[in-house]
Amino acid sequence: MITVLVLMTLGIGLGFFVGKFPKVIKGVDKMTTWSIYLLLFLLGIGVGLNEKIINNLHTIGLQALILTVGAILGSLIFAYITYKLFFKSK
């Protein structure tokens, strides 16, 4: 995963320089979108080929839902505290 972070940092550096060229940015955006499509497509294939996941889809779905409820509730509670302490008077 270090490789990924190095590549991303290189990208940020390069981005500072190509930021002036709207055409390049547009192309980069388009390629970004398509590589996300490609990766999710590949993940779909991987999941479809993976019998362990397919046979346990209901438990996996339930676990995902439980984790989501935790993440949302936690951030709501902290957001409430932050709002009361720092933003309310605004």
Next chain:
Amino acid sequence: MKNSLIILGFFALGLVLGLTRFLPNVIMESDFSLYALYLLMFLVGIGIGADRSSWRVIKETNIKIILVPLCVIIGSLVGVGAISIFTPEIQLKEALAVGAGFGYYSLSSIFITQISGETLGVIALLSNILREIITLLAVPIFVKYFGKLAGIASGGATAMDTTLPIISKYTGKEWAIIAIFSGIVLTILVPFLVPFILEVF
């Protein structure tokens, strides 16, 4: 929204092809996704570096707003960590990594798949899609009971794009800039935080 549907469409298409084994052997036997991920992260980096407006938003606003993404990070991780006692099959660090997607399901599920395998990757995908969907549906209720930051917090990384309209509608336009800021910070952090949680802990 349209983009999310296309992404899900590609995932579904891959799923059907995988299920039916309607694929050439090369694809089933080798894994291109790591190289595709390298390409994607390089491109995401260029996008971040090139985006002048996101840097400007950060410079122009009050330092206090840094508290907003910070409370979303702490809240999400504490919440997901606490609730993971109900999912005994999932280790604490895995639960934290899923929570650290902050709704950015495409990138977080890709990362988690690479590091921890497809099962947790799918959980991350579903969980973070659910975060976006629940936010879209429940922002009015959240704002009523948890204050003006609730929609921004629940939306996480999506507060800068897909859930921004609904947040802005129920919280007020003056909060939109804070929503965008928080969403940008969380979006940038996802590719750092998710691998960090999985590989360092």
